[in-house]
Amino acid sequence: MLGKDGPVKKVQWVGADNNVVVITAAGEIDLHQSNAFQQSLMEPLEQNPSRVVVDLSEVSYMDSSGVASLVKLLSRAMKQGIDVRLAGLNERVRSIFEITRLDTVFGIYPTVEEAVVSE
Amino acid sequence: MLGKDGPVKKVQWVGADNNVVVITAAGEIDLHQSNAFQQSLMEPLEQNPSRVVVDLSEVSYMDSSGVASLVKLLSRAMKQGIDVRLAGLNERVRSIFEITRLDTVFGIYPTVEEAVVSE
Amino acid sequence: MNESTSKLTCAPVRMSVFSTPSHVAVVRVAVERYCALLGFSKRSAGEVALSVDEALTNVIKHAYHGKEDMPIEVVMESTIVDQRDALRIEIRDWGTAIEPDKIKSRDLNEIRPGGLGVHIMKQCMDSVDYIPLPQRGTKLVMIKYCNP
Amino acid sequence: MNESTSKLTCAPVRMSVFSTPSHVAVVRVAVERYCALLGFSKRSAGEVALSVDEALTNVIKHAYHGKEDMPIEVVMESTIVDQRDALRIEIRDWGTAIEPDKIKSRDLNEIRPGGLGVHIMKQCMDSVDYIPLPQRGTKLVMIKYCNP
Ligand SMILES: Nc1ncnc2c1ncn2[C@@H]1O[C@H](COP(=O)(O)OP(=O)(O)O)[C@@H](O)[C@H]1O
Ligand SMILES: Nc1ncnc2c1ncn2[C@@H]1O[C@H](COP(=O)(O)OP(=O)(O)O)[C@@H](O)[C@H]1O
Numbered sequence: 001m002l003g004k005d006g007p008v009k010k011v012q013w014v015g016a017d018n019n020v021v022v023i024t025a026a027g028e029i030d031l032h033q034s035n036a037f038q039q040s041l042m043e044p045l046e047q048n049p050s051r052v053v054v055d056l057s058e059v060s061y062m063d064s065s066g067v068a069s070l071v072k073l074l075s076r077a078m079k080q081g082i083d084v085r086l087a088g089l090n091e092r093v094r095s096i097f098e099i100t101r102l103d104t105v106f107g108i109y110p111t112v113e114e115a116v117v118s119e
Numbered sequence: 120m121l122g123k124d125g126p127v128k129k130v131q132w133v134g135a136d137n138n139v140v141v142i143t144a145a146g147e148i149d150l151h152q153s154n155a156f157q158q159s160l161m162e163p164l165e166q167n168p169s170r171v172v173v174d175l176s177e178v179s180y181m182d183s184s185g186v187a188s189l190v191k192l193l194s195r196a197m198k199q200g201i202d203v204r205l206a207g208l209n210e211r212v213r214s215i216f217e218i219t220r221l222d223t224v225f226g227i228y229p230t231v232e233e234a235v236v237s238e
Numbered sequence: 239m240n241e242s243t244s245k246l247t248c249a250p251v252r253m254s255v256f257s258t259p260s261h262v263a264v265v266r267v268a269v270e271r272y273c274a275l276l277g278f279s280k281r282s283a284g285e286v287a288l289s290v291d292e293a294l295t296n297v298i299k300h301a302y303h304g305k306e307d308m309p310i311e312v313v314m315e316s317t318i319v320d321q322r323d324a325l326r327i328e329i330r331d332w333g334t335a336i337e338p339d340k341i342k343s344r345d346l347n348e349i350r351p352g353g354l355g356v357h358i359m360k361q362c363m364d365s366v367d368y369i370p371l372p373q374r375g376t377k378l379v380m381i382k383y384c385n386p
Numbered sequence: 387m388n389e390s391t392s393k394l395t396c397a398p399v400r401m402s403v404f405s406t407p408s409h410v411a412v413v414r415v416a417v418e419r420y421c422a423l424l425g426f427s428k429r430s431a432g433e434v435a436l437s438v439d440e441a442l443t444n445v446i447k448h449a450y451h452g453k454e455d456m457p458i459e460v461v462m463e464s465t466i467v468d469q470r471d472a473l474r475i476e477i478r479d480w481g482t483a484i485e486p487d488k489i490k491s492r493d494l495n496e497i498r499p500g501g502l503g504v505h506i507m508k509q510c511m512d513s514v515d516y517i518p519l520p521q522r523g524t525k526l527v528m529i530k531y532c533n534p
Contacts, residue, residue: 030266031295032259063291064358068351075351092284099361100354149414150443151407182439183506187499194499211432218509219502249404249455251412256397260423264399268416275408307397 007033007059007066008040013049020116021049026058029066038069045076052077053115057088062096074106083107087115126152126178126185127159132168139235140168145177148185157188164195171196172234176207181215193225202226206234250315257298257308257331265312266291269327272314276325276384285362286325286382292355293329293378301333301376308333316384323384324364330377335370398463405446405456405479413460414439417475420462424473424532433510434473434530440503441477441526449481449524456481464532471532472512478525483518 010024021044029037044052054070056062070086077084085107089097097103109115129143140163148156163171173189175181189205196203204226208216216222228234251272255261266287273283294310302308311330318324341356359366365381399420403409414435421431442458450456459478466472489504507514513529 028263030259030262030291031298032262063288063295064354065295067354071351096288096358099358147411149407149410149439150446151410182436182443183502184443186502190499215436215506218506249406249409251409252402254400258397261397261399264416264419264423267419268412271412271415275412
C-alpha cells in the first residue's frame with residue numbers, strides 16, 4: 001500500500017539498532033485519503049519497532065479522518081508497547097490536535113531528528 | 120488610490136535622477152482588482168518618469184483584465200515617450216503574456232534591479 | 239466588512255456535489271476562498287473550511303453510509319446574525335436523518351478514533367444547528383461571526 | 387485516469403453564483419482543485435482555471451453589462467469525448483446573448499487592451515463552443531482532454 005497516490009511517501013528504519021521507523025506523509029489527509037493513510041501507518045508495526053515517528057512536515061492539511069487514523073495507530077502501538085511520536089506539524093495541522101485535545105496524548109516534536117533521538 | 124486592498128502595494132522613485140518609478144503589485148489581479156490596478160498604474164505617469172517598472176514578483180495570478188490594465192499603461196506611456204518594463208513574473212503570470220503574445224511587446228526582466236539598470 | 243465590500247461579496251454561492259470523498263476538497267477550497275473575501279483571517283477561514291469538511295464527511299459516512307453518488311447541497315452566504323456580520327453555511331443531505339442525541343459532545347479524555355467531527359465544528363464555528371427534515375435527511379446550519 | 391479514480395472523481399460539481407467580480411476567484415479555485423483530482427498537471431489545471439475566469443469575466447461584462455446580482459451556473463464534470471477522458475465545463479448565463487461573429491479570434495499584432503479573453507480560452511482548452519440560447523443568454527461548453 002505504498003502507492004504514490006496514498007499520503008505515505010516513505011518508510012525508513014533508523015536509529016542505533018534500526019528499531020525506529022520514520023513514516024513520511026505528504027499532502028492533504030481527509031476522508032478520501034484516510035484509509036490508505038491508516039493502512040500505511042499500521043504495516044510497520046508488524047516488524048516490531050521500538051518507536052514510530054510520523055513525519056507530518058509535508059502534510060498541509062488534516063481533518064478528523066486523518067487524526068482518527070493516527071489515534072488507531074496509537075491504540076494499537078500502545079498495546080504492543082511501542083512509542084508513537086509526531087513530528088513537523090504545521091500550524092494548521094497542529095491546531096486540529098489542540099482542538100481535539102490530542103496534543104497531550106501524542107508526543108509532538110518540532111523535527112523528525114528530535115523525535116528520533118529524544119528519550 | 121493606494122488603498123491596502125488594491126493590488127498596488129508600493130510606488131518608489133529610484134535611479135540616478137530619481138526618474139524611474141517602481142510600482143509593486145501583489146496578490147491576484149482579475150476583474151475584481153483590475154480597475155484599482157489600472158488607476159494605480161496610471162497615477163505616476165503624471166510625474167513624467169523616464170521609465171516605469173512594474174514589479175509583479177508578488178503577483179500570484181493574473182487574467183486578461185490585469186493584462187488589459189498593463190496594456191493601457193503601455194499605450195499611454197508610449198505616447199509620452201516613457202519606457203514600460205515588467206519584472207519578476209512567476210511562471211503562471213508569464214504564461215498569460217506568452218498566450219496573448221504580449222511577451223514581445225513589454226520589456227520583461229527577471230528582477231526589478233535588472234529592469235531598473237538595463238539600457 | 240464595510241458597505242462596499244458587503245455589496246460586492248455578500249451574494250450567496252451554492253455548490254451541488256455528490257457524496258464523493260474526493261470532492262470534499264473541492265468544496266473546502268471554495269469555502270476557504272469565500273471566507274477570505276469576507277475578510278476572515280487565514281486562521282478563521284481555515285476553521286470554517288475544516289468545519290465544512292467535517293460536516294461533509296459526516297454526511298457521506300452517516301447520512302449516506304458511504305454511498306458515493308448521493309446529492310449534497312452547500313450554500314455559503316454573508317448575512318447579519320444578532321446585528322453582527324456573519325458567515326452562514328447550510329449543508330443539506332437527503333439521507334438517513336441525524337438523531338439529535340448522537341451529536342452531544344463526547345468525552346475527549348477517552349482516547350478513541352471517532353466522535354471528533356461534531357466537537358471540531360462546535361469549537362470552530364459560533365453556532366452549529368442540526369435540523370432533521372420531515373421528509374428525508376438533515377439540514378445543518380453553521381454560523382461564524384466575521385469580526386470576533 | 388483509471389477505473390477507480392474515475393468512479394471516485396467523475397461526478398459533476400455544480401456551482402451557482404451571482405455575477406459578482408470577487409466571486410470569480412471562488413469558482414476558479416474550485417475548478418482548479420477539481421482538475422487536480424482528475425490528474426491534470428498543475429500547468430493544465432491553471433489553464434482551465436484561467437479559461438473559466440475569462441468566461442465568467444465575459445458573462446459579467448458582456449451578458450450582464452456589469453450588473454452584479456445576476457445568476458451564473460457552472461458545471462464541471464469528467465466525461466468521455468472522442469473516446470478520450472476529458473473535463474467538460476459548462477457555463478450558462480441568462481443575459482444578453484452572444485453574437486457569434488464577435489468571438490472570432492482577433493489580430494494579436496494589434497496592441498489594444500480588449501479582445502483577449504476568447505483567444506486565451508481557445509489556446510488553453512481543446513474546444514470552446516458558444517451556444518446562444520433560444521430564450522435568453524448563452525451556454526458555453528469547454529472541453530479539455532485529460533491526457534494530452
Ligand atoms: N449528516 C448526518 N446524518 C446523520 N447522522 C449524522 C450526521 N452527522 C453526524 N451524525 C451522527 O453524529 C455522530 C457524531 O459525529 P462525529 O462527531 O463527527 O463523530 P463520528 O463521525 O466519528 O461518529 C455520528 O456518529 C452520527 O451518528
Ligand atoms: N457571455 C457572453 N455574452 C455575450 N457576449 C459575449 C460573452 N462572452 C463574450 N462575448 C462577446 O465576445 C467578445 C470577445 O470577448 P473577449 O475576447 O473576452 O474580449 P473582451 O471581453 O475584451 O471584449 C466580447 O467583446 C463580447 O462581444
